[in-house]
Amino acid sequence: MVVLLHGLAGSAQEMVATATALSDGYRVLALDQRGHGHSTRRPGDVSRRAYVDDAAALIDTVVGDGPVSLVGQSMGAHTALLLAAWHPRLVQRLVLLEGGVGGGEDSSQQLGDWFASWPMPFPSRQAAVAHHDATPIAQAWAQDLQERDGGFWPRFDADVMQAAIAAVAEVARWAEWEQVQAPTLLVQAERSYLDAAEIERMLQLRPGTGHVVVPDAGHDVHLDQPQAWARLLRRYLDTGHVPSGDQSPHAG
Template sequence: MSQVIMRDGTRVAYRDQQPPPSPAPPRTILLLHGLAGHLGEWDALTPGLLAAGFRVVSYDARGHGASTRRPSTVSRAAHVEDAAALIGELGLGRVTVLGQSMGGNTAMLLASAYPASVSSLILVEAGPGGPNPAVPTQIAAWLDSWPTPFTSVGEAESFLGHEAWARGLEQRPDGWWPRFDRNTMVATITEVTARAYWEEWSRLTSPTLVVRGGKGMLPADEAEEMLRRRPQGTRLTVIPDAGHDVHLDCPGRLLAAMKEFGPVPS
């Protein structure tokens, strides 16, 4: 685990994993997790990406994981600039960007604002969305429902639904707690759900794969509208057995969809 200090002083923790030696230079994929997540969520997908010859860079978004817990801002612009700064700091050049949920929103805005940095885009359970002022209150209620501290990782996994989510917790003397601040999470999602991002979607130039979980939260009509508005640059894949966390529910199916799309060699 390494870190980059952003211009506003925010510390962003990242992991940079190299593929096995090969005559061909590695391509790079940048992985962006969702709200209240952490970079370890990509652990099940990473071996397949490394085996395919990718340099895999993942990071804890500001306010998450090992990054600064309470940054001075959690604006959409700040999240996008963090991703762009990391690409520049590590000299990644043009990258494939894969983002899930909130991370997908960041990935889409990055590709829209910095087209020269993004060779292809993969959005998992993420799209332009629309104004949904009820979401911050719903997220707050969800976070308030966590029976923290959890007495064990097993209890946390049972409640949260995935082992990877439980690994995102930190152990304290009285049990296991989130590494994020509840109010920071609510503030982070507030701007994401304040408006639609169709204008940014229309400005994309990179080939884009939209992955929807059949049991997920990305509405089917929104995904179809994304395809309708960018028919030449967009592919839509539905993984029927997956929920919102496609990368955790069906990592093998997600990798297969990425290989079919093209950025991941077969």
């Protein structure tokens, strides 16, 4: 069983290609996390504990005692890291795509302002894509828009996104990172959002951790380079080994 956790302002929809690439060998679940997609739009709690509890409840309900291979991107990777630390019995293998320990500079206000600045509603999905320069993440967002009230609207609210990502920035979870027992693969983009010193320290603290950098990709690796991402993920899930040629000196 593989469980996929999307990033901030995303949804399970953007994980469909990843799930499809794994579907011939694995049962795959993709969760709309609270405040996103078809989940509760304005949850009363957007703490890190709440997000982790949701994912843990999904695994407990569907799988029972687990464990699963847990794959998260960006904020979803942070959730996955905490789940693996707090519920080790549920996680057999952990993959963090463009995700780290959190903490650091809090950009939540800027992100909240940016989401709030979108010209709502968009008259069409095509207009939404064009507004965001036709990037792969823009296409994913456009596919997930809800048609209502004379246009196309996001399935999330800017203030909820701001609060959710602010919780990630509150504290760097180094203690939780060291508590993770599951074999782990860190996947970075060539144009990564992650701090190089943070990744270096993560690898030093858990020297058996695999590390892959995907060429010609930005933060949304799974959308920018879906085939390369699917290949390396499948190889890791099938064998537990970092794909040949992409292995960092720290990978084990």
